[in-house]
Amino acid sequence: MDFDKDTVEFLEALDSGTRKIYSCGLAAFQEFYKPQGTIKDFLDRVEEDSLRSRRDKQRVARNTLKEFLEWLHGKGYKSKTVRAYVAAVQSEAKYFDLPISTRYVDVPVGKPFSQKYPWTIDDISKFVSMIGKPIHKAIAVSIFQSGLGISDLLALTYGDIQHEFEQGVVPICLDLARIKTDVPFMTFIGDWGVSLLKQHLAGNSLKPEDRLFRITSSAVDGYFERLARKFVGEYQGNNPIRPHSLRAAFCTLLSDHKVNPLYIEFWMGHHVAEQQRVYVSKSREGWRETYRTQAEPWLTPSFRSRKNNAEHAS
Numbered sequence: 001m002d003f004d005k006d007t008v009e010f011l012e013a014l015d016s017g018t019r020k021i022y023s024c025g026l027a028a029f030q031e032f033y034k035p036q037g038t039i040k041d042f043l044d045r046v047e048e049d050s051l052r053s054r055r056d057k058q059r060v061a062r063n064t065l066k067e068f069l070e071w072l073h074g075k076g077y078k079s080k081t082v083r084a085y086v087a088a089v090q091s092e093a094k095y096f097d098l099p100i101s102t103r104y105v106d107v108p109v110g111k112p113f114s115q116k117y118p119w120t121i122d123d124i125s126k127f128v129s130m131i132g133k134p135i136h137k138a139i140a141v142s143i144f145q146s147g148l149g150i151s152d153l154l155a156l157t158y159g160d161i162q163h164e165f166e167q168g169v170v171p172i173c174l175d176l177a178r179i180k181t182d183v184p185f186m187t188f189i190g191d192w193g194v195s196l197l198k199q200h201l202a203g204n205s206l207k208p209e210d211r212l213f214r215i216t217s218s219a220v221d222g223y224f225e226r227l228a229r230k231f232v233g234e235y236q237g238n239n240p241i242r243p244h245s246l247r248a249a250f251c252t253l254l255s256d257h258k259v260n261p262l263y264i265e266f267w268m269g270h271h272v273a274e275q276q277r278v279y280v281s282k283s284r285e286g287w288r289e290t291y292r293t294q295a296e297p298w299l300t301p302s303f304r305s306r307k308n309n310a311e312h313a314s
Contacts, residue, residue: 039089119245
């Protein structure tokens, strides 16, 4: 599909994943709008209408989107696709500083997002025991015990843990900067996670630059989705036991046990206000001892549960 130069400029400013979705949406809009012109023509008319007085406005954007919605429904598009295609038009308009509201447009309502599962330590132990492959066990417990997001976890290399891993230091320190925000922080993986990490890495000869988990986030999400049907049954919306739910469980369980909220924020890589940084200014060993005594006990199941998990993995 050939687009006008404005639309090409907009699409080139997007990341590849969003570009693919929005290209489809804008192609559909261009087909719909073809009798009246190009997408650029539409934006020009929206801009002209925005400059008119209140009584003279023709509400070009709102009326056109209503017609576009009817056209999409007539073509048999599903609600999720309709929302995405309307969002594509909105986004291009916003790129050119032309905000378009859908408040008075009957855009299909999305399915409600599922709540994250209300994890307890026993539930997490049970869930991990259901996981078959060592790599997925190690990923699940590493997220839960460290509070890392899936992107930060999958970006870890052997060099990030090599010295302490080979020296048998536990809990292992992860001295990082969040990919999403570039905020520097430290967190840890406790004895339970390290034992599963050893099982996962057993027999591998790794270089410092090798990733600990050679798997994509979408593959991890897919695995968790398959397990969810067994663990929680049917659900609507997002997977309630998706990997991010384990990061949330890290925060919730430590909060429930009255761990200093600033420590939790720091371990999760959240921004700590300038005036509060003095309270998180500890050495590596200071943080390790704090984690070992104040956090790890609440992030570790009973010895019997851990033993069963290890036997299941082997």
